[in-house]
Amino acid sequence: MATGRNHRPATRSRGIPEATVARLPLYLRALTALSERSVPTVSSEELATAAGVNSAKLRKDFSYLGSYGTRGVGYDVEYLVYQISRELGLTQDWPVVIVGIGNLGAALANYGGFASRGFRVAALIDADSSMTGKQVAGIAVQHVDDLETIIDTNGVSIGVITTPGGAAQQVCDRLVAAGVTSILNFAPTVLTVPEGVDVRKVDLSIELQILAFHEQRKAAEELAQEPPSAAGLPAASEGRRGDQGPDGDIPAVMPA
């Protein structure tokens, strides 16, 4: 059941909190950039700024991994890159399949950021027979009939779903039955999966709606605070300006 009644604290993956896990990739990216600039060490303060988080939070996050810093100096960049990579399981290769090679699926297939970490597009799968055999991003699209074989042959455990919403659950079921235990879902559907299977979803529409909510609230707040101060300003059709509002209160960056 996707409702996910969690018996256990839900996050004792070996003591590493879920929120911390979600930030590790962020740290890793910042560290990789430093590594490329041959910076040997970095303080929690510097790294936190680069990653867009609080330095205390970063230190606590790292403390779950172990004591990898040196007091008075900071963290060794290379060493930390390795430790985080290992913790995230990026030292091994992760074959990934993308199911549904339409606009979005093709874009993902073409995305270079995949291979940069341990992820490799093992196969592209689509139900449209006229797509079969066509090259997308240098990989031949295969038919969904062969899904099970493809998963098995390549030892795939991570699947990406970019089919229309209507087909998502069905595709998900087949992926899971074939052995996939992690799914990244781009379709606007609530997937139901057995226990032990992780689903993460990316939903553009939801993100926009959340932004719209705050946008509306900002507009209302501005309107509510405007009259007392400058009441007789020219009633332009567009009252919007490039300023930063009366006082922001929403954290600008949110972990996905």
Add this chain to the structure above:
Amino acid sequence: MATGRNHRPATRSRGIPEATVARLPLYLRALTALSERSVPTVSSEELATAAGVNSAKLRKDFSYLGSYGTRGVGYDVEYLVYQISRELGLTQDWPVVIVGIGNLGAALANYGGFASRGFRVAALIDADSSMTGKQVAGIAVQHVDDLETIIDTNGVSIGVITTPGGAAQQVCDRLVAAGVTSILNFAPTVLTVPEGVDVRKVDLSIELQILAFHEQRKAAEELAQEPPSAAGLPAASEGRRGDQGPDGDIPAVMPA
């Protein structure tokens, strides 16, 4: 500063918790589906299942909006659709610009799910002069030189960034200076914005890394629990099977 030192509780947008706001689109989607099937009313239990959440959570979420249910009956679907739409600001039209019309930008432009709610692609913007004037999803791509004019003319307050990472901050700065106060960022970059501007990010790479972490953990757990029980099973090269693991503990669905 994107670090977002929050003076206020960070979420008293008028009492509606941020976590609730993030779920409203989910409820709205489920309700819309019911509406299309002409279902007049729905109980919290049914709707919660459809949205993939706990029914108590759903009721509490709705309680922030007001008392829109009828005890013993449930919620009026149409009425709730309207109330949530209004709360999210979807009763008005939101012009959106997409900056960076490459693989991903083009896919988003072609995405139908945009218009379904109040979002309208007002303009497509790219820095590549050879793209200027080209039609993508029926809309002519405009040059980034005209960004400010486009924002202003169309009264755009929401921008989507799909440029390479290196250009994202620069594009963001221009969008903000031109009056955009909400940004959806697909580039793998931590954006720094002034207070009052909301940034949400969608990061495929991070999602995959989080999945990889759990995947690795599941594999380790399986290995640690296997030996005591069935030690002498055929040492196949692939020990992975389609079962549901010893015990899942991660909530399958996570709000972005």
Add this chain to the structure above:
DNA sequence: CCATCTTTGTGCACGCGTTCACAAAGACAT
């Protein structure tokens, strides 16, 4: 009008995540 039954709305307790603030650790200079 009353009894029963369903379903909402919420008080309450609990746990996770965040942040502060500081003691301990170690580098580095003298």
Add this chain to the structure above:
DNA sequence: ATGTCTTTGTGAACGCGTGCACAAAGATGG
């Protein structure tokens, strides 16, 4: 060796989010 200075690692407090469990509300039937 000793002192100073920087920065880590973490104890503790607090606030947000979640889920249980139940009283109140209202529908429905007799």
